[in-house]
Amino acid sequence: MNVPVQSERSGHLAGDGAASAENHQVVIIGSGISGIGAAIRLQQSGVRDFVMLERGQDVGGTWRDNRYPGAACDVPGLLYAYSFTRVPTWSASLPSAEEIFGYLRRCVADHGLEDHLHFGSEVTEARWSDEESRWHVVAGGRQYSSRFLIVATGLFSKPKVPDLPGLDSFAGATFHTTEWDLSYDVTGKKVALIGTGASAVQCVPHFAASAQSLDVYQRTPAWVLPRMERRIRPFEWALYQRRPRLRRLVRAVAFHVRESWALCFSGLLHRVVASGVAALARLHLRCRIADRNLRRRLTPSYRLGCKRVLLSNDYYPALRRGNVSLVTDSIARFTPDGVVTEDGVDRPADILVFGTGFTVDRPPIARCIAGRGGKRLSDVWNQGMTAHHNITVPGFPNMFMLLGPNTGTGHTSATLVLEAQLGYILDCLDQMRRHNLSDVDVLPQVQQKFSERLHSRMRRTVWLSGGCSSWYLDARTGRNTTLWPGSVRDYRSEVRSFRLAEYRVRGDGSGVSPASSDGAGHGAGAGRVR
Known part of the structure; x- marks a missing residue:
């Protein structure tokens, strides 16, 4: 370009x-x-x-x-x-x-x-x-x-990066997810991923598959639902091109399904609807994580929807891998070689990845x-x-x-x-x-x-x-x-x-009937339009 x-x-x-x-x-x-x-x-x-x-x-x-x-x-x-x-x-x-x-x-x-x-x-x-x-x-x-x-x-x-002691002293690579270097290879590296929000949850399975070790630092667990996704085959797109009405119908169905999700977050019945969806999320967690202690640490204490609801089929399985650790103790400081948590444990890292969102x-x-x-x-x-x-x-x-x-x-x-x-x-x-x-x-x-x-x-x-x-x-x-x-x-x-009536306007007044000026110093024609 x-x-x-x-x-x-x-x-x-x-x-x-x-x-x-x-x-x-x-x-x-x-x-x-x-x-x-x-x-x-x-x-x-x-x-x-x-x-x-x-x-x-x-x-x-x-x-x-x-x-x-x-x-x-x-x-x-x-x-x-x-x-x-x-x-x-x-x-x-x-x-x-x-x-x-x-x-x-x-x-x-x-x-x-x-x-x-x-x-x-x-x-x-x-x-x-x-x-x-x-x-x-x-x-x-x-x-x-x-x-x-x-x-x-x-x-x-x-990007938002937590202001914690020692970050400037860390000797390895440091990235926020929004500033990821596409050429960087985590194969064989010790990775510290800070955060378990939407970006972090998508990163975890990929890091877990190739890193020597992956420490996932979680402050608050998220509600995670299955990612209802499927591949779209070429003949479907060809059909949509030949039958635009069919595409519009599929889009309308997707629109109304997603609109129904709003019932989880607002309105008179949102508590009832959200409790049903939360039951599905708990079932998803139970089916993917057999270890009761890990499951407890991954179960939110707040109502579904209060934070962003995440979609993933491979996040929970990735946390079960032998090279992956979920760390729920708060970070105390960074060192040149890794991360120290409040319990005094020093975990080595070659790379820090911040999945900590935005300001x-x-x-x-x-x-x-x-x-x-x-x-x-x-x-x-x-x-x-x-x-x-x-x-x-x-x-x-x-x-x-x-x-x-x-x-x-x-x-x-x-x-x-x-x-x-x-x-x-x-x-x-x-x-x-x-x-x-x-x-x-x-x-x-x-x-x-x-x-x-x-x-x-x-x-x-x-x-x-x-x-x-x-x-x-x-x-x-x-x-x-x-x-x-x-x-x-x-x-x-x-x-x-x-609605012009909601605005103070200026102009020569052609085609409108301006009211008296709403304030001095705004020129001829200033005022509310009726």
Whole structure:
């Protein structure tokens, strides 16, 4: 994939007449599944003047970075693929990370997005100009100007590594799963894997098969269900191509099955439904682990769903291998040669692998974005991430978040939420075009009402009442700022249409009847649209 030719249009950043800036309709930050999806849908709606700023040297985001041994998706591939592009021919119902990465690269090629991509362009500043009604962005030493800003960085961009004594002294190799070196071979090595979350559970069987020894450091056991996966044969894909209705039917069945999983996490009956699923998970554990002591250490004490539910058929069998040890004592410190736990045992290691997840409640990009009055998004989110419909933030006009606050589902594909968000954004752009509006900014009281309603629903979920602490929760406030407290159907209903009445708008007023200004200093036409 070639680095694109830069746009010939130029302008100037406010306050810096000497520095030229590329002018565009839209700047997209990130080229993972949400950024690529946004670019495709913009094209399909007729918007072709956009640029995608990518800090890496390739597209793919999460699926470019997370290609550790065994990395794979845990939702059906038919739901994970975009509904508005060519259907990928996955080799299995739950595709591997390598396949998804390849699919995203093909989407870029199929839709001619190469010329919109700027690699090595990490955004260091994105500042709104109220005078110009434009965003000014600095990335990779270049400057950009745009009417709209789409933040497509997601929440899984900053790896989390525990701050424990002695880590800098360790003499062997050290990796976080999201920074795995594909050329590294663990054969014959003594591996210390810290964490037993989703990434770690996928790594364990692969490390166990070739490492001299594998110590798995578990802080809290996870609920693990069987991974219901099957190979997809070529004739099935050929049949789907000839019979699109059949593919849509299979996809609809997969959608409704996964939607039913939401009953485990929220709603009036979630305790009852989750108890039945927990019984299945306990049976899965009993069938795979005969040793009562090991089984006890692998049995969670919190309710199913409070932490992420994992899918695996080979994790438990891997823990039974003679070269694998499950360590449940807390880590006290690292040494040049290994890991010392609180019980004083020193375990040697050649490599440390951190499957410890990400810092999701304070995304790094928030420090780089300044809205009206120069206020940073990180300051606005100081007491927790929040956004109206999980997309727009008061004081940040013409800015849209994709797969940001409260967009995780816990039960199905993030792509379904993403597509609903993209429809909302396109509806916004269409209404702005028809009404000749320069910018829209969600009203604070509207956002506050949405947030209160969302967190009122959240109180009825297992994530706040299940007896655990998880990465779903904001470390400072204890609020769940990452997941949506309902089904995808619920979310689609929320964002079915863009309501101008919820926003303060500016423009010449064509086709609208603006109310009186909601505040001074925002230009002619500012106010709520009735």
